[in-house]
Amino acid sequence: MPAKKDTSKMYAIGIDLGGQSIKGALVNNKGKIVDDIVVPTEGEKGPKHVISQIRILTQKLADSAARKKGHVLGACVATPGLIDMKKWIVRIAPNLPGWVDIPLLKECQKGFKFPFLLENDANAAAYGEKWIGTGKKSDTMIVLTIGTGIGGGLILNGKVWHGADGAGGEPGHINYDPNGLVCGCGNPGCLEAHASALGINRRTRMAIESGEKTLITKLIKNDLDNISPEIVYQAALKKDKLALRILDETGRIIGIGIMTLVNLLNPEMVALGGGVMKAGDFILKPAQDEFRKRGFKFLIDRTEIVMAKLGNEAGRIGAAGIVFSEINAK
Amino acid sequence: MPAKKDTSKMYAIGIDLGGQSIKGALVNNKGKIVDDIVVPTEGEKGPKHVISQIRILTQKLADSAARKKGHVLGACVATPGLIDMKKWIVRIAPNLPGWVDIPLLKECQKGFKFPFLLENDANAAAYGEKWIGTGKKSDTMIVLTIGTGIGGGLILNGKVWHGADGAGGEPGHINYDPNGLVCGCGNPGCLEAHASALGINRRTRMAIESGEKTLITKLIKNDLDNISPEIVYQAALKKDKLALRILDETGRIIGIGIMTLVNLLNPEMVALGGGVMKAGDFILKPAQDEFRKRGFKFLIDRTEIVMAKLGNEAGRIGAAGIVFSEINAK
Numbered sequence: 001m002p003a004k005k006d007t008s009k010m011y012a013i014g015i016d017l018g019g020q021s022i023k024g025a026l027v028n029n030k031g032k033i034v035d036d037i038v039v040p041t042e043g044e045k046g047p048k049h050v051i052s053q054i055r056i057l058t059q060k061l062a063d064s065a066a067r068k069k070g071h072v073l074g075a076c077v078a079t080p081g082l083i084d085m086k087k088w089i090v091r092i093a094p095n096l097p098g099w100v101d102i103p104l105l106k107e108c109q110k111g112f113k114f115p116f117l118l119e120n121d122a123n124a125a126a127y128g129e130k131w132i133g134t135g136k137k138s139d140t141m142i143v144l145t146i147g148t149g150i151g152g153g154l155i156l157n158g159k160v161w162h163g164a165d166g167a168g169g170e171p172g173h174i175n176y177d178p179n180g181l182v183c184g185c186g187n188p189g190c191l192e193a194h195a196s197a198l199g200i201n202r203r204t205r206m207a208i209e210s211g212e213k214t215l216i217t218k219l220i221k222n223d224l225d226n227i228s229p230e231i232v233y234q235a236a237l238k239k240d241k242l243a244l245r246i247l248d249e250t251g252r253i254i255g256i257g258i259m260t261l262v263n264l265l266n267p268e269m270v271a272l273g274g275g276v277m278k279a280g281d282f283i284l285k286p287a288q289d290e291f292r293k294r295g296f297k298f299l300i301d302r303t304e305i306v307m308a309k310l311g312n313e314a315g316r317i318g319a320a321g322i323v324f325s326e327i328n329a330k
Numbered sequence: 331m332p333a334k335k336d337t338s339k340m341y342a343i344g345i346d347l348g349g350q351s352i353k354g355a356l357v358n359n360k361g362k363i364v365d366d367i368v369v370p371t372e373g374e375k376g377p378k379h380v381i382s383q384i385r386i387l388t389q390k391l392a393d394s395a396a397r398k399k400g401h402v403l404g405a406c407v408a409t410p411g412l413i414d415m416k417k418w419i420v421r422i423a424p425n426l427p428g429w430v431d432i433p434l435l436k437e438c439q440k441g442f443k444f445p446f447l448l449e450n451d452a453n454a455a456a457y458g459e460k461w462i463g464t465g466k467k468s469d470t471m472i473v474l475t476i477g478t479g480i481g482g483g484l485i486l487n488g489k490v491w492h493g494a495d496g497a498g499g500e501p502g503h504i505n506y507d508p509n510g511l512v513c514g515c516g517n518p519g520c521l522e523a524h525a526s527a528l529g530i531n532r533r534t535r536m537a538i539e540s541g542e543k544t545l546i547t548k549l550i551k552n553d554l555d556n557i558s559p560e561i562v563y564q565a566a567l568k569k570d571k572l573a574l575r576i577l578d579e580t581g582r583i584i585g586i587g588i589m590t591l592v593n594l595l596n597p598e599m600v601a602l603g604g605g606v607m608k609a610g611d612f613i614l615k616p617a618q619d620e621f622r623k624r625g626f627k628f629l630i631d632r633t634e635i636v637m638a639k640l641g642n643e644a645g646r647i648g649a650a651g652i653v654f655s656e657i658n659a660k
Contacts, residue, residue, distance in 0.1 A: 044432075082628060091628075140494050154594070156486065163596020164470050165632050173593040173626070175586050177508060180526065187589065187624040256505050259517065262505040264484070266493020294517040296503070302495050321335060 011065045012327075013058055013075035014320030016052070016121060019095035024057040024329060025313075026064055026072075029321035031132030033066040036226040043096045050096065051107045058112065065286040071098070074327045076117040076126035076319035085166035088118055093247045119322055121315050122167055126153025127325075128318025129271050138268040142172055142261050143308060144254065149184065150192040154265065155162060160322070164198050174260055176253060179306065197251040201227045204246050233279040247282040254283065255290025256263035262295055262303050273308025280307070341395045343405035343658075344650030345389055346451060347380070349373060349425035354387040355643075356581065357650035358395055358404075363643070365394040368627045374428045381437045404534055404657045406447040406649035407438060408454035408593065411622040412558030413453065415496035418448055449652055451645050453499060457649025457655075458484025459601050460644050463639040473638060474584065477603040482520040490652070492547065502526065504590055506583060525583040525604050531557045534576050544572035563609040577612040584613065585620025592625055592633050603638025610637070 011034065016023040019041060026035040030316070037057050041050055045326030058075055065072045081093030088105035109116045114180050118128070126143035135141040141159045145151040150172030153163040172192035173185055175282060193199055204227050210218060215235040220226035235243035258270050277283060288305045309318060346353040348373060353401040367387050371380055384526065388405055411423030418435035439446045447506040449457070456473035458658040465471040469488045480502030491498050502522035503515055510519030511532060521530055534557050538547060545565045550556035565573035588600050607613060618635045627632070640647060648649045 004629040107367045156491070161486070161595070164468075164598040165596055165629065167594035167626065167629055168594065171627075175505065177556070178583075178586050185626060254509075256508050260504040261594075263500045264498065264591075265491070266495055266498030268494045269402070296497065296500075296515060299495065299497055 001128070005237055009068070010071045010073050010074050010093060010324075011068075012320035012323035013061045013065075014124075014289060014318070015054060015057065015077045016098075016120070016124070016315030016319065017041070017054065017079045018306040022050070022053055022057060023207070023312075023316050024054075025062050025316045025320060026061045026316060027102035029324055031128075031317055033317070034068070035061060039241070042302060043094070046098050047096070047102050047260030049215070051102075051104065054108055054153055057111075062114075068253040072114045074115045075112070076119055076124070076323045077104065078119050078121040078315045078319040079084065079104060080121050081190060083095060083118055083166050085118075085162055090118075097223060111132075117319075117322060117326060119160065119284060119319060120153070120166075120169075122151035123153040124316075124318035125151075125164075125233075125273070125310070126318065127321050128154055128167075128310050128314035128316075129273070129308050130155045130158070131318065131321035131325075132270050133314065134306050135269050138304075140189035140265070140267045141269040141271060142171060142265065142267050143271045144257070145272060145276040145308070146254070146272060146276040148197050149260065150196045151274075154194050154267075157314070159325075165282040171261060174257060176256060191253065191257040195250050195257070195276075197213040197229045199253075200229045200232060200250055200276065202278070203249065204242070206231055207242055207246070213241050217245060229276045229279065233282065236279065236282050244282070247279055248286045250276070251283040251288075252290040255287040256294065258287060258291045258305060259294040260298055262291070267303065269304040269306060271306050273311070273314065279305060292314075309321060335374050336399060339398070339400040340403050340654075341398075341400045342403050342484055342650035342653035343391045343395075344454075344646035344648070345384060345387065345405060345407045345455070346645035346649065347371070347407055347409045347426075348451070348510060348645075349410070352380070352387060353384055353642075353646050354384075354391050355646045356391045357647060359654055361458075361647055361651060363647070364398070366646075371426070373644050376428050377397060377426070377432050379457065381432075381434065381603060384438055385440075386590065388438070389629070391595060392442070392444075404445045404447060404653040405438070405442070406449055406454070406651040406653045408449050408645045409434060409453040409455045410451050413448055413450055413496050416491055420448075445657065447632075447649075447652060449490065449649060450483075450496075450499075452481035453483040453492075453649035454646075454652060455481075455603070455640070455644035456499075456648065457490050458640050458646075459603070459638050460485045460488070461648065461651035461655075463644065464601050466640060468634075470594065470595070470597045471599040471601060472501060472597050473601045473603060475638070476526060476584070476585070476602060476606040478527050478605075479631060481604075482527045483599075486595070489655075501587065501591060504587060509524040514569075521583065525580050525587070527559045529583075530559045530562060530571035530580055530606065532612050533563055533579065534572070537572055537576070542572050545570040546573060558607045559609065563612065566609065566612050572614070576611055578616045580606070580609075580618040581613040581616030581618075585617040586624065588617060588621045588635060589624040590619070592629055596629060597633065598633040599636060601636050601638040603644065605640070 093099035177189040181194035183190035423429035513520035513523035
């Protein structure tokens with residue numbers, strides 16, 4: 001029998017490329033961050049500059065691994081936007097100026113001996129939750145990341161689901177109401193249009209404009225542009241009726257989305273993360289309740305609806321996890 | 331190099347267990363039916379009788395293979411209802427009286443030397459379309475079978491998707507309208523409640539009851555219980571305004587369902603089959619149109635929305651295809 005390979009000094013580099021910052025981490029095979037670097041993205045300086053930032057950060061983390069006498073298995077960049085997974089080109093990243101058809105993998109790889117991988121940021125975060133977060137024991141799970149929009153990812157049989165063109169796994173853009181609020185993607189009634197931060201803001205604004213009395217009016221200093229999920233949450237903590245209703249509705253809308261996801265894919269778990277979920281049980285409880293009312297009886301007790309665990313670290317940890325999964329597997 | 335295995339005389343037995351009839355076929359590795367037997371289900375005589383019918387039919391098809399000097403690789407029963415895929419028990423099959431917790435695999439297997447497999451009937455039909463039907467060249471496709479209800483199946487990377495508990499792949503029970511018509515499953519607004527035969531009948535009835543003038547009234551001899559998709563289709567062929575609108579709406583509702591499926595899973599193809607789709611372009615065209623209006627721009631040109639090809643043969647052919655796929659793979 002061959003000796004078991006010593007993986008204790010194997011590291012992966014996970015990089016989360018965001019609109020504001022590039023977050024890199026050196027991660028061991030248990031998902032622990034052993035070193036990390038965060039630099040500003042400076043996206044306004046264009047793709048070349050951003051790629052150079054990624055390369056410098058990667059080199060520093062590789063040097064750190066060498067000082068620890070460790071071996072870097074590979075690096076994975078979790079990138080926003082749409083990746084062509086046949087050619088490893090970022091087709092478009094709306095939050096990064098000038099990012100159209102950028103051969104990110106090739107550019108990052110130059111001069112490095114370990115392999116680079118690319119993954120969509122929401123997918124990487126979902127994989128992080130599966131690897132060492134709330135989905136540790138789940139082989140099939142769905143993560144909904146509820147922030148400005150609703151992102152997320154599908155983990156099917158332990159792997160990120162990409163679909164035929166790498167564009168699969170957009171749970172924010174499933175139908176909620178065919179005649180509903182118009183979404184950023186142009187379609188009326190996506191889940192995202194109703195239950196994201198923007199959806200919460202719009203529904204709150206409509207209620208105030210229609211004359212509902214609420215604490216929120218004071219908290220936003222009478223400026224409707226100041227409405228945010230954070231303020232709605234603050235008002236809910238003070239038992240404001242409208243705020244409680246808005247968050248309850250948000251949960252119920254998400255619960256209906258969960259019903260669609262579960263009836264279609266029968267995952268073991270659906271995990272909810274992202275900034276909006278700071279409101280916790282104000283949203284989680286009605287989401288669970290609505291799912292239980294609507295889902296198949298056979299499935300409602302078999303599906304866990306829980307909070308995601310890794311928060312803002314999910315992207316870079318998940319990216320590192322993908323390195324361990326993909327490169328060990330080869 | 332080892333000689334290529336001769337598969338020309340390899341057969342699989344595909345069996346489609348329905349409420350009315352049990353349809354069995356001896357199928358070669360190209361998906362061609364070389365012999366077939368159909369017997370009445372006689373479900374009212376209970377599970378034991380039905381299983382005995384399946385066993386007799388299987389033996390006859392095995393004898394037929396022997397006469398052809400062929401080898402039976404295995405048999406697969408496409409069964410309605412919910413299958414426990416860990417214990418291979420049919421948990422419940424609503425259309426078969428007394429079918430609760432039936433150990434179908436074990437009972438069928440007794441005395442046969444080749445292995446038996448079980449698959450849900452809608453999944454088997456979806457696999458048939460992938461194997462030798464309209465999805466021949468697609469590795470990832472979704473089949474919607476629109477009949478009394480809406481069944482279907484997901485083929486992901488060439489395999490039937492089952493989910494964690496074998497209950498995955500119910501595209502009829504995704505949300506269409508959270509305040510919509512109540513579905514057979516109890517949830518208001520499932521795709522099935524609006525766009526199945528029952529959904530068409532209900533929407534037609536509501537329109538007539540609200541006083542709309544239509545040819546349909548004559549075709550149903552003034553008895554609203556006679557409404558059927560077939561009659562609506564007949565009226566549409568005669569350019570009846572209500573009938574045309576009902577079928578157009580049906581297509582648009584299905585198109586919204588397709589948007590959800592495509593944004594979530596990014597398949598290469600969505601195929602529409604089942605009795606309701608006899609109305610052809612009256613439903614297919616508006617479905618394609620609505621999907622193109624609502625789907626991601628990146629995906630609308632990459633996703634084929636087409637008619638399924640195998641009709642009523644899809645179940646037993648798909649069951650046989652699963653034998654070739656699963657047993658050759660082992």
